[in-house]
Amino acid sequence: MTQFEGRIVVTGGGGFVGSHLCERLLLEGFAVVCVDDFSTGSLRNVEPLARHSGFQVLRADVTAGLEISGAVDAVLHLASPASPVAYLSRPLETMHVGSTGTQHALDLACSKEARFLLASTSEVYGDPQVHPQPESYWGHVNPVGPRAVYDEAKRFSEALTVAHRDARGLDARIVRIFNTFGPHMRADDGRMIPNFIRQALAGEPLTVAGDGSQTRSLCYVSDTVEGILRLLWAQDEQGPVNIGGTHEMTVLATAELICGLVGSSSAIEFVARPQDDPAVRRPDISKAEQSLGWRPAVSIEAGIKKTIDWFLEDSLLGS
Numbered sequence: 001m002t003q004f005e006g007r008i009v010v011t012g013g014g015g016f017v018g019s020h021l022c023e024r025l026l027l028e029g030f031a032v033v034c035v036d037d038f039s040t041g042s043l044r045n046v047e048p049l050a051r052h053s054g055f056q057v058l059r060a061d062v063t064a065g066l067e068i069s070g071a072v073d074a075v076l077h078l079a080s081p082a083s084p085v086a087y088l089s090r091p092l093e094t095m096h097v098g099s100t101g102t103q104h105a106l107d108l109a110c111s112k113e114a115r116f117l118l119a120s121t122s123e124v125y126g127d128p129q130v131h132p133q134p135e136s137y138w139g140h141v142n143p144v145g146p147r148a149v150y151d152e153a154k155r156f157s158e159a160l161t162v163a164h165r166d167a168r169g170l171d172a173r174i175v176r177i178f179n180t181f182g183p184h185m186r187a188d189d190g191r192m193i194p195n196f197i198r199q200a201l202a203g204e205p206l207t208v209a210g211d212g213s214q215t216r217s218l219c220y221v222s223d224t225v226e227g228i229l230r231l232l233w234a235q236d237e238q239g240p241v242n243i244g245g246t247h248e249m250t251v252l253a254t255a256e257l258i259c260g261l262v263g264s265s266s267a268i269e270f271v272a273r274p275q276d277d278p279a280v281r282r283p284d285i286s287k288a289e290q291s292l293g294w295r296p297a298v299s300i301e302a303g304i305k306k307t308i309d310w311f312l313e314d315s316l317l318g319s
């Protein structure tokens with residue numbers, strides 16, 4: 001399936017999406033260097049991967065620098081807080097990892113003559129006024145709102161990536177990831193899916209923001225990883241490419257679905273809606289379908305069941 005072999009650096013490889021990417025790459029036979037400062041990720045996510053001889057973990061803050069000895073064939077740059085709770089509590093770190101951290105990851109790719117892939121986000125579309133969102137939409141971001149530290153850092157990362165493609169001839173790719181969920185999300189991560197599962201399992205009220213009528217389109221992590229790797233290996237596509245689910249649901253319906261699947265009698269508690277929280281979100285995935293032959297395969301219900309099972313198992317193991 002792959003177009004090249006070799007050694008791949010994954011920044012943010014100890015996080016939720018990054019740890020699944022590392023595992024998949026190791027299974028495909030690549031050597032993987034996971035670079036992470038574990039600020040929002042967890043060593044537990046990647047400890048089981050130590051059985052692969054080609055796996056290496058480097059605890060480092062990519063904002064401080066990124067030096068890797070030996071050959072590198074691709075740099076996948078995922079390091080960044082991703083949950084709104086995480087980036088709102090680390091505003092400066094988020095901007096620094098999106099700017100200086102991305103510069104270091106790009107420099108590493110250039111110096112190794114490696115391929116580069118940026119994990120960007122649907123947040124570049126902000127609170128969108130075009131729905132669903134195609135890659136050609138420039139977005140609707142409040143540059144001085146609280147979410148700007150993440151949204152604008154990712155928009156800057158995209159611009160910096162394209163500038164390196166143009167000015168330094170780097171083979172640089174951009175994936176715009178939409179709301180992804182699955183095992184390895186931290187229970188206290190703050191995002192909707194881990195919050196609702198944790199609350200339902202504990203019999204606590206599910207905290208739905210506003211009236212819960214805002215929408216998201218969820219994608220199970222194995223599908224997101226497949227989309228990222230198809231873009232990495234594509235012959236004729238560098239992106240940006242949207243990777244995300246197409247089944248749009250309200251937040252309230254998602255809370256009710258999770259309650260039902262857990263078999264919980266938890267109540268719904270309506271809480272304050274965060275400032276600039278996007279009202280709707282759904283990717284137009286025509287480009288991913290046409291140029292990568294990708295579309296999600298796992299249903300939301302099946303993905304949520306797998307995630308609930310993992311949360312139960314993880315809590316038994318004493319997280």
Ligand code: NAD
Nearest residue numbers: 012014015016017037038039040041061062078080082180
């Ligand atoms: P995560 O928080 O689980 O993973 C991010 C990882 O980056 C963590 O392990 C964290 O410790 C690490 N990190 C943060 N700052 C770092 C630094 N300065 N140096 C080294 N490591 C650092 O989040 P995630 O959901 O796995 O997101 C991974 C990437 O995908 C992020 O770039 C995020 O913006 C992007 N993304 C994710 C989603 C999603 O729904 N999960 C959606 C859009 C984009």
Ligand code: UDP
Nearest residue numbers: 084190191192193195207208209214251277
């Ligand atoms: N949300 C919620 N309750 C929570 C956490 C999140 O209602 O406990 C809402 C949040 O306001 C947003 C949606 O769920 O409308 C998705 O939030 P999440 O943090 O998962 O990701 P986002 O898409 O905002 O980055």
